[in-house]
Amino acid sequence: MTPDPQRPTGDTEFIPDLPERLAGLAREGAAVVVATVVSRRAPVSAQVGDKALIHADGRMEGFVGGACSREIVRRQALLALQGGQARLVRIVPGAAPDAEHAFAERVTVPMNCASEGESEVFLEPLLPPRLLVVVGRTPVARAIAAHAALMGDRVWRVLDDDEVPGEPDAVPLGALTARLSALPAAQRARVRSVVASQGHYDETAIEALLRAQPNPVGLLASPKRAANVRETLAMLSGFGEADLGRVRAPVGLNVGARTPHEVALSVLAELVQLDRQEASPTRPVPAAEQAPAAPVPTPADPSPMPSALLAQVMDLTVLNAEPADAGSAVDPVCGMTVTLPARHTADHAGVTYAFCCPHCKARFLKDPARYLTPG
Structure with missing residues (x-):
């Protein structure tokens, strides 16, 4: 049998063990749609109760109908996955198609192949919890x-x-x-x-x-x-x-x-x-x-900070911690009073300076002389 060139790699027409497959997908945190044939009018190849799994990449396991139905179900399953909402898909020869929408609960899709039968397929997206x-x-x-x-x-x-x-x-x-x-x-x-x-x-x-x-x-x-x-x-x-x-x-x-x-x-x-x-x-x-996009400021000096200074600024540990009753210090950048021991500190020329936040510490480390010059 010649492979279908339009079928995603990995498509199969059987599911070895559906409960185990679903449990495994849940452990992996994968998103999948369970498709179930819930009604049919002959001639169609699917039977009521037939099932398939449709993965987020379009891969399909199981059987819910012939080539035309299969591709309709695949497309509708991916839309249901996108919207995170179950839907009932009616596949009817010659029907007027409904507009495609990720949040549709009931969709009618025309069958354009030679088949004269009809089927209804229930699509249930199973998403990992956010x-x-x-x-x-x-x-x-x-x-x-x-x-x-x-x-x-x-x-x-x-x-x-x-x-x-x-x-x-x-x-x-x-x-x-x-x-x-x-x-x-x-x-x-x-x-x-x-x-x-x-x-x-x-x-x-x-x-x-x-x-x-x-x-x-x-x-x-x-x-x-x-x-x-x-x-x-x-x-x-x-x-x-x-x-x-x-x-x-x-x-x-x-x-x-x-x-x-x-x-x-x-x-x-x-x-x-x-x-x-x-x-x-x-x-x-x-x-x-619509929420307005927050402006992205351009740094006055876009040059990256050396990695050693970056490690100092982003470190959450208290450097050179003083005793609990050591009092307070003044942030040399913003002038704020900082209670000691301070979370953000830096050593320069043998002196430990305390800062209220990483922002002030970063500014100081890039140009200490700017903040230590009187006035």
Whole structure:
């Protein structure tokens, strides 16, 4: 038998053991559509109850009809997978076709082959649960994680390494890149993330997220603070406009939120909106729904920071820690009073300086003389 040149490699007309196949795909975090013939009118080759699996790459296992029906089911299954919504597909000779849409629940498709029979095929997309990475030990971060779990998301709470002992189920920030990189590609594609540490370790978390997964990263921050974070990342990590453009800030729809739970609602509402827009790229989005893209600032000095300085700035450990009662110091860049021991410090000419954030530390290390000159 001559292979069909249009059939994706790996197509088969049988499924050895459907329950085991589905369990294995779930463990892999793969997305798949289960197609089941639910009605037929002869002459058609499929029988009621016949099943097939359609994978995200179009590969098909099982049997739900002949060549024409098979390709119709394949196309409709990929649309159902895109929209994440089950649909009933009626395959009818001579029927007027329905418009294709990722969110259609019932679709009629004309059978243009010689067959005179009809069939109905139910398509059920099985998607791995979305993984939501929530960074921070703030009230808003806790509220986002709690509401996301109620929505069925798989949630990772990410905390600074020294905060984890108090919350053993949390993911240490230092292990985040490795944990994300270890996920199957299908799961990494469904990662969503919100950084809500509110200045404590925003830059470190965003760098890890931008490097380890391909999706936008939400940042809970004011526009001015978000611009500073982008500038710091550009200075320290060499990120270009494409990567920095994935940082969405301020994250969340403008619903007038005030309490942590209201802010969580606005953040999760934006994630739902983004998912729907992504699944239906042809749907025009009303102007009122469109979130303006955050501006990407151009660093005054685009030269990359040496790797040794980068390691110093992005290190979350407290360098040269003083005793707990050591008092305070003044950040030489912004003039803010910093309580000692400071999280962000740097040595220059035998003196240890303390900083309020990685942004100030990065500026100092690039040009210490600028900030140590009187006036």
